[in-house]
Amino acid sequence: MFVFHPPVERVLLPGGSAVVTVVALVPAAGRGERLGAGRPKALVPVRGEPLLTHAVRGLLASGRVDHVVVAAPPAEVDQVADLLRPLGPAVHVVAGGGERTDSVRLALDAALTFAPAADVVLVHDAARAFTPPEVVRAVVDAVVGGAPAVVPVLPVADTVKQVDADGRVVGTPDRSALRAVQTPQGFAVDLLRRAHAAAEGAATDDAGLVERLGEPVATVPGHPWAMKVTTPFDLAVAEAVLAGEEGR
Numbered sequence: 001m002f003v004f005h006p007p008v009e010r011v012l013l014p015g016g017s018a019v020v021t022v023v024a025l026v027p028a029a030g031r032g033e034r035l036g037a038g039r040p041k042a043l044v045p046v047r048g049e050p051l052l053t054h055a056v057r058g059l060l061a062s063g064r065v066d067h068v069v070v071a072a073p074p075a076e077v078d079q080v081a082d083l084l085r086p087l088g089p090a091v092h093v094v095a096g097g098g099e100r101t102d103s104v105r106l107a108l109d110a111a112l113t114f115a116p117a118a119d120v121v122l123v124h125d126a127a128r129a130f131t132p133p134e135v136v137r138a139v140v141d142a143v144v145g146g147a148p149a150v151v152p153v154l155p156v157a158d159t160v161k162q163v164d165a166d167g168r169v170v171g172t173p174d175r176s177a178l179r180a181v182q183t184p185q186g187f188a189v190d191l192l193r194r195a196h197a198a199a200e201g202a203a204t205d206d207a208g209l210v211e212r213l214g215e216p217v218a219t220v221p222g223h224p225w226a227m228k229v230t231t232p233f234d235l236a237v238a239e240a241v242l243a244g245e246e247g248r
């Protein structure tokens with residue numbers, strides 16, 4: 001089966017000096033324990049297609065991504081490669097690692113062989129399968145525009161409490177200064193390499209590793225559809241949102 005996706009738009013560096021090459025890493029090697037679907041979360045279908053297929057197609061639909069490197073569960077590499085083959089030769093599959101940070105690092109190492117000239121790297125959770133292409137474009141454009149690290153964010157709707165080890169509330173951070181962080185997160189390639197090389201232990205996102213280096217991280221508006229499918233409730237929400245879209 002051939003699947004159409006738009007041609008990659010040529011994006012120039014500021015000043016028009018050179019064409020930018022963008023590579024997207026998709027950590028998809030998690031077990032999906034909180035979803036409890038009995039198979040890796042990336043392979044769980046929504047509206048008949050695995051989350052991972054939706055996620056990779058969304059990246060390609062942005063028209064900004066030249067290469068995609070997926071970190072698959074080690075036991076499912078061949079299955080994932082077969083699944084994604086119809087999306088074309090720009091999509092590569094490698095084995096992921098024990099933690100998300102390990103999977104990203106393995107995909108980054110592989111990306112530098114598939115796309116040695118890459119300027120911009122995106123890191124995008126397979127679990128955020130319905131991120132609109134305009135969010136992908138906004139992140140790429142912000143990095144190309146000169147921000148070396150960029151994350152999509154949404155304001156926090158709940159009041160957030162800080163608690164101690166016994167669950168007692170010890171503080172209430174000012175909500176107006178909090179943001180919920182999504183993916184894709186975008187980086188100048190050299191900065192992400194440096195951040196992962198310096199990383200001691202895992203981090204819950206890649207921008208966190210950049211922050212440890214003392215480097216600035218910029219934000220762009222995220223989108224509710226970039227929600228992370230973590231629990232059965234999230235999966236039901238994703239099914240309902242997509243069904244609503246198809247019904248329009």
Ligand SMILES: Nc1ccn([C@@H]2O[C@H](COP(=O)(O)OP(=O)(O)OP(=O)(O)O)[C@@H](O)[C@H]2O)c(=O)n1
Nearest residue numbers: 027028029030031032033034098099103126127
């Ligand atoms: N060793 C790991 C762990 C996670 N991920 C990926 O990182 C993304 C965000 O992780 P999360 O949503 O927490 O997925 P899981 O680790 O699968 O979920 P859980 O913690 O419920 O098992 C997912 O696309 C997941 O596949 C990965 O590539 N390698």
Ligand SMILES: C[C@](O)(CO)[C@H](O)COP(=O)(O)O
Nearest residue numbers: 100125181182183204205228
């Ligand atoms: C990267 C991330 O999606 C940003 O919100 C999130 O931190 C992943 O978290 P998880 O620990 O893998 O669930």
